[in-house]
Amino acid sequence: MTTVRSFLSFLFLGVWTAFMVVGAVTMSVLQRDPEVFRRAQRTWALGLVRVWGVDVRVFGAETVDVSRSYVVMANHLSYVDIVALFLALPIIPGFLAKSELTKVPFLSQALRSGGHVVIARDQHSSAMQTLNKAAEEVRGGKTVLVFPEGTRGDTDTIGDFKKGGFHLAKSAGVPILPVGLRGSRSVFAKSSVLVRPGVIEVHIGQAIPDTDVATYEAPEMVVRVRSQIMELSAMPAREPRSSSRARAPSTST
Numbered sequence: 001m002t003t004v005r006s007f008l009s010f011l012f013l014g015v016w017t018a019f020m021v022v023g024a025v026t027m028s029v030l031q032r033d034p035e036v037f038r039r040a041q042r043t044w045a046l047g048l049v050r051v052w053g054v055d056v057r058v059f060g061a062e063t064v065d066v067s068r069s070y071v072v073m074a075n076h077l078s079y080v081d082i083v084a085l086f087l088a089l090p091i092i093p094g095f096l097a098k099s100e101l102t103k104v105p106f107l108s109q110a111l112r113s114g115g116h117v118v119i120a121r122d123q124h125s126s127a128m129q130t131l132n133k134a135a136e137e138v139r140g141g142k143t144v145l146v147f148p149e150g151t152r153g154d155t156d157t158i159g160d161f162k163k164g165g166f167h168l169a170k171s172a173g174v175p176i177l178p179v180g181l182r183g184s185r186s187v188f189a190k191s192s193v194l195v196r197p198g199v200i201e202v203h204i205g206q207a208i209p210d211t212d213v214a215t216y217e218a219p220e221m222v223v224r225v226r227s228q229i230m231e232l233s234a235m236p237a238r239e240p241r242s243s244s245r246a247r248a249p250s251t252s253t
Contacts, residue, residue, distance in 0.1 A: 009195045012051055020044040038092050045086035053197030054080065054187055058088040060204035064177065066090050069143045070207060071169035073225055074179035075158055075233050076147035080188045080200065081181055085145060088202035089179075093145040096134070096165065117144060131168050138172035148225070154190045157238035158230050166218045166225070173214060175207040178225050180232025203232040 146165030
């Protein structure tokens with residue numbers, strides 16, 4: 001039964017995504033309105049949670065000033081995080097996405113049409129150029145969401161943060177909006193192939209003012225934002241790997 005549910009979940013994900021991408025791109029062209037696709041992303045997310053039996057609950061959305069742009073930062077537990085954030089955030093964000101995702105059918109078109117920022121993390125110069133371009137778009141009014149851990153966690157803990165999103169916020173001169181996610185790993189764990197019914201809570205914190213973002217150095221801001229996200233997600237810091245493993249001699253020749 002689990003195998004059947006898993007197959008049906010992924011079948012619906014693929015069919016629904018393809019249908020929404022093709023339909024939204026077509027309507028964007030016909031209406032000459034790129035915002036059609038951005039708005040359709042909420043409809044896509046809503047269709048998924050209804051079929052999967054996932055309840056997304058939002059806290060703190062009333063504190064967000066929808067008239068301005070942000071760099072949103074959230075912990076990352078599951079692919080379902082993206083679906084939950086499309087529904088929870090009062091501003092539809094563009095995501096800072098790794099370039100490997102462009103190899104997924106229909107997702108490549110969705111990333112381009114949705115105004116998301118694709119970054120090649122293994123190419124430093126290219127990544128910096130992409131961040132600089134993203135900063136221009138954020139200054140122009142786009143809100144971008146970053147998962148500063150860089151990848152999904154396999155435990156309910158908060159890993160180390162990468163600094164790229166913080167440089168983006170400072171370069172763009174916009175506030176950082178911290179967000180804590182709870183429950184999404186239980187819905188769709190990193191090691192699982194099955195989306196389970198459940199509850200995902202999205203806790204939106206107080207934005208860190210752009211004046212503070214401009215004043216603080218990146219390492220200081222990392223500590224501040226990580227602390228807020230740990231509080232919002234009710235999750236502790238991830239324990240570092242043991243020093244004994246780090247000092248283990250190499251067996252290669």
